[in-house]
Structure formats: C-alpha cells, structure tokens
Amino acid sequence: MSLELCKQAQQAYVNLLGTESLTVDELGQRLDIGLHQLHEHLAQLVAISLVTWDRESGAVQAISPQLGFAGVVASAEAEAARQNHEAENAKAALASLSAEYEASRDRESLVSLSSASAVRARLEELALGAEAECISLNPGRVRPPGVHESSKPLNEQALERGVTIKSIYQASFRHESSTLEYARWLTSKGGLIRTVPVVPFLMIVVDRRVALVPQEIGRPEAGAFEVRAPSLVAGLSTLFDLMWDQAELIDSVVTDRPSKSPTSLEAEIVHLLASGNTDEFVARKLELSVRTVRRLMATVMAQLGARSRFEAGVECMRRGWLT
Numbered sequence: 001m002s003l004e005l006c007k008q009a010q011q012a013y014v015n016l017l018g019t020e021s022l023t024v025d026e027l028g029q030r031l032d033i034g035l036h037q038l039h040e041h042l043a044q045l046v047a048i049s050l051v052t053w054d055r056e057s058g059a060v061q062a063i064s065p066q067l068g069f070a071g072v073v074a075s076a077e078a079e080a081a082r083q084n085h086e087a088e089n090a091k092a093a094l095a096s097l098s099a100e101y102e103a104s105r106d107r108e109s110l111v112s113l114s115s116a117s118a119v120r121a122r123l124e125e126l127a128l129g130a131e132a133e134c135i136s137l138n139p140g141r142v143r144p145p146g147v148h149e150s151s152k153p154l155n156e157q158a159l160e161r162g163v164t165i166k167s168i169y170q171a172s173f174r175h176e177s178s179t180l181e182y183a184r185w186l187t188s189k190g191g192l193i194r195t196v197p198v199v200p201f202l203m204i205v206v207d208r209r210v211a212l213v214p215q216e217i218g219r220p221e222a223g224a225f226e227v228r229a230p231s232l233v234a235g236l237s238t239l240f241d242l243m244w245d246q247a248e249l250i251d252s253v254v255t256d257r258p259s260k261s262p263t264s265l266e267a268e269i270v271h272l273l274a275s276g277n278t279d280e281f282v283a284r285k286l287e288l289s290v291r292t293v294r295r296l297m298a299t300v301m302a303q304l305g306a307r308s309r310f311e312a313g314v315e316c317m318r319r320g321w322l323t
Contacts, residue, residue, distance in 0.1 A: 140170030171265035194247030274313025
C-alpha cells in the first residue's frame with residue numbers, strides 16, 4: 001500500500017483539521033474541486049486511515065496521524081522485513097548456485113563457446129567474478145563498433161575492486177583511433193598496457209585459473225574455448241609473462257613524443273624490410289596498411305640519415321636497437 005499523498009489529498013486533510021467533521025459537499029466547496037475528484041482523494045485518505053467517511057450522511061472526519069498511520073506503518077514494516085528476508089535468501093541461493101556452476105566447469109578442462117555472443121556473456125561472468133587479476137593478449141585487428149564501450153563498465157568495476165588488469169596490444173593499434181582512445185581511458189583508470197610488434201592470438205586469463213582462447217585464430221566470430229586445465233592455464237599465463245617482460249611501455253605508444261630510438265614496431269619494420277621482405281608482406285604480418293609501413297620506415301630512415309632500408313638496418317644493429 002502506498003503511503004504517498006497527492007497535494008490535493010493533503011489539502012483535503014488539512015481542511016478537516018480543527019473541525020469536528022465536514023460533509024463531502026462542504027469540503028468540496030472549501031477546496032473548490034468537483035465531487036468525483038474529491039471522492040478519489042477521500043478514498044486515498046481512508047485507505048491509509050487518515051479520515052473516516054460516512055457515505056450515508058456524507059460526514060468526513062480527520063484522524064490523528066499517530067493513530068491512523070500506526071497500522072499502516074506496521075504493515076509496511078512487516079512487508080519490508082519480508083522482502084529483505086526473501087532478498088537474503090535469494091542472495092544465498094545465488095551464491096550457492098554460482099559455486100555449483102563454477103565447480104561444474106572446473107571439472108571440465110575444455111568448454112566450447114560456439115558463438116561470439118556466448119563468449120561475450122561468459123566474459124561478463126568471469127569479469128564480475130574476478131578477484132585478483134585479468135591478463136590479455138590483443139591482436140591488432142580493428143574491433144567491431146561498441147566493443148570497447150561495452151567493456152568499460154566491467155573493467156572499471158573490476159579495477160575499483162582492486163583487480164589488476166594487464167593487457168598486451170599489438171603496436172599497430174596506435175593507428176586505430178578507437179583502440180587508442182580505449183587504451184588511454186584504461187590506463188587513466190589504473191589499467192596496465194604494453195605493446196609488442198606482433199600478438200599471435202587473442203587470449204584472456206582470469207585469476208590464472210581460467211583462460212579463453214579462440215577456436216579459430218583470426219576468426220573471433222567462430223567462438224572460443226574455455227580452458228581450465230591447470231597445466232594449460234599455467235602455460236598460457238607463462239606465455240603472457242614472457243611477452244610482458246619484453247613488451248614496450250604504453251607511454252611511448254599513446255603519446256606523440258619523439259624518441260631517439262625507434263619504437264618496437266618501427267624496429268620490427270626495419271628488421272623485416274632490411275631482410276628483403278616486401279612492403280605488402282610486412283603490412284600483412286604486422287596488420288598495418290602498406291602506406292603506414294612505408295611512412296614509418298621513411299621516418300626511421302630520416303632519423304638515422306640512412307639512404308636505403310638495408311643501410312637503416314645496419315645502422316640500427318650498430319646502435320644496438322636490433323638484435
């Protein structure tokens with residue numbers, strides 16, 4: 001039962017105060033409203049025990065709020081207690097069922113998630129349950145519209161709970177505006193990002209106990225495998241750690257500060273082109289446009305004063321920028 005009163009119902013109650021009683025007609029004249037509307041307000045006041053209304057005589061009389069509301073408030077408190085009890089029972093049931101659900105998955109070392117939507121739903125579950133750490137490998141492919149925006153609330157909640165988020169991106173993402181913007185947002189919230197020239201495949205590991213890897217490399221729409229076998233998850237986590245140690249800090253990628261030495265992406269381009277590979281091959285391998293490969297190579301050559309790509313490679317080796 002609602003305890004809220006509209007403004008006119010409150011005025012009707014106030015007009016009854018200080019009088020033994022008024023008839024409905026008299027009260028209507030005081031309020032200057034029609035009988036039909038007045039009846040609605042009186043019915044509301046009667047429902048919460050603020051007035052008595054003798055419909056035969058038409059007499060209406062105010063009741064003390066302390067007396068009239070006592071039963072209503074008691075009823076509302078009892079209803080609130082019942083709902084709280086149901087909510088606590090629901091929380092307990094949810095926790096129990098969630099534990100059973102996760103335990104059932106723990107018994108399976110490999111679970112197939114056969115669609116992109118199933119993968120997204122499972123990622124949300126894992127993100128909400130993350131306790132310590134989320135690590136990921138992110139190839140340089142352009143993400144579908146909205147992917148980054150939809151992941152922000154979950155990542156922000158995880159970071160606020162104290163979960164560490166560490167991501168390795170392919171360095172070519174600097175040339176993809178939405179991913180670059182997302183990287184800046186994530187680092188501003190406390191996430192950690194590093195880059196390498198080539199990321200072999202998409203991978204997400206949560207709390208070093210469960211991993212998601214693609215069923216088909218390069219085709220995220222084909223779904224993913226959820227891996228829980230401890231030895232496999234440990235191997236994937238070790239791969240991440242090795243790449244993280246060799247990866248480049250995010251600052252040199254998300255800012256436009258000039259550097260004396262090439263970035264890891266530029267160094268990889270120099271290495272591949274100086275080794276005799278074509279621009280098209282390098283572009284495909286690093287998931288860049290041919291135009292970007294040529295532009296970055298020209299930038300490095302200008303910094304080094306090199307007249308050819310081979311000379312640029314030799315000079316980078318001499319300076320210790322390439323191994």
